[in-house]
Amino acid sequence: MAIVAHSSRAGRISRTTLAWLVALLFFFPIFWMVLTSFKTDADAVKPEFLFFFTPTLENYTNMTENYDYWRFATNSVITSVFATAFTLFVGIPAAYAMAFNPSRHTKDVLMWMLSTKMLPAAAVLYPMTFLTKNFLGIFDTHFLLILVLSLINLPIAIWMLFTYFKEIPKEIIEAAQMDGVTTWGEVKEILIPLAWGGIASTALLIFIFCWNEAYWTVRLTTTDAATLSKLIEGNRAPEGLFFGRLSAVSAAAVGPIIVLGWFCQKQLVQGLTFGAVK
């Protein structure tokens, strides 16, 4: 007995140590980025100043005064909020229909939706830029970004919502139908309150995806609708990388989403493991 207890404690300690090491490994780039953002561009590339240096807010003041940080941040908020809202607006009814009124082809439709994620984005880059710039005239607008961000996230959102909705017993929806509820009433009175946790974590995840999206936001904007991803990209100066400046911009771009994720972590974890353990 004693041996068993001893070895399990040793195992626990080594597992904990391993977990910490992995966590630190993942955390280190963020930590390094935040540290660098308080260094001058000259200090940033010198290894001897890795941990010990004279901190400065120069990069941050520079960013807000000369690079119009708040405009980019506002664009990020606008596109992420509206894209998330639009994704849910389309995704909830779609997932609802497939979860509660499935047809023989529901599985195929779901697979088809997922298959759109398999198409490399670069494959449609040229037609997208060409069409939006020359034909539709919506290049570099909030509208375009909201549309694109919604559409690329819709498959994931529908899959997640579908999984949550499947957990709701069908009889509850049927009971509501017998009780004289309209289709909109079913969604409003029954579905949304019962799947609230799932909807919230889907929204959160989609919001994070929209906020972090770089491929399209960088390529489909120039100035008017440019988001924080574009701001980071824009600081890759041709004459070399200004690590201090770049780190400040990056830290200010990921900051809000890290704060949001921190406050909602319970919701996120609960949402992502929903249905895994009954």
Added chain:
Amino acid sequence: MGRIQLKNVTKTFGETQVIPPLDLTIEDGEFAVFVGPSGCGKSTLLRMIAGLEDCTSGDILIDDAVVTEVPPSKRGLAMVFQTYALYPHMTVRKNIAFPMRMAGISEAEQNTKIEAAAKALNLTDYLDRKPGQLSGGQRQRVAIGRAIVRDPTAFLFDEPLSNLDAALRVGMRLEISEMHNRLQTTMIYVTHDQVEAMTMADKIVVLRAGNIEQVGSPLELYRNPRNMFVAGFIGSPKMNFIEGEEASKHGAATLGVRPEHIEVSGTDGVWTGTVGVAEHLGSDTFFHIHGTGLADTLTVRAPGEIELHHGDTIHLTPREDRIHKFGADGLRL
């Protein structure tokens, strides 16, 4: 009013026909029970009446109006589900109020009806609890309360008692019967339990593989089953079936004798066998008898306390006027 008619109704799932063409009328105020083994299509039929399943063909009429294409919410029917199907995020009060709120009934009237229903169903103390905090029996009462307050044209019950324990089931059975006597509203009740069917129904509809085997009052079915399936399904313990020489003597392929229609004696009788198991209940004694040469086991229900035990020789006399005769096709002769 609540007269429900099914005219030539069918239901097909893919290639499988679960309900072959079927006609049935349930009169206003009647308590009709659909009974049959699992998979016989009784729940599907109920859900078709509710509108939760489409009819593949045929028509459903409520009070002579065709409702086949009308959605469930517009049929004016209330349904009680096996799983209760309460709204878990709402209190008992809100659950009961829900159909009235959807119908746009004033809050004052809602409250009056909730109080009345809660009183009738012993739920007054639980109105502010959520369904998760209630026992199975209480949840089923809430489901019934939610159905009552709507004053529906008819109540549909889909095996409402099968999730309850035996004692509670008997109590709820009585409550539902009393509710029917009080409201005199049409009720359609689905069960696989023939005891529920016999005790509650005005009219029993026996189903097998989507076909109606027989429709009639409980005692009609008990006395004059149309075929061996109904004979075996209605009545507890099950009817004894005897084939071979004894049946031929009566000019039938199979004889059916109910356990309660066989007289028992320790000394003389028409048939003789050995007691396998004797169940002494006090009010009745059930004997499972072997070695009669008629069937593997004969079941006999004798009234009162009879001192015969395992291994004893037993003599049996069937009541001639209660012997059922069936032909080779299983139909009553």
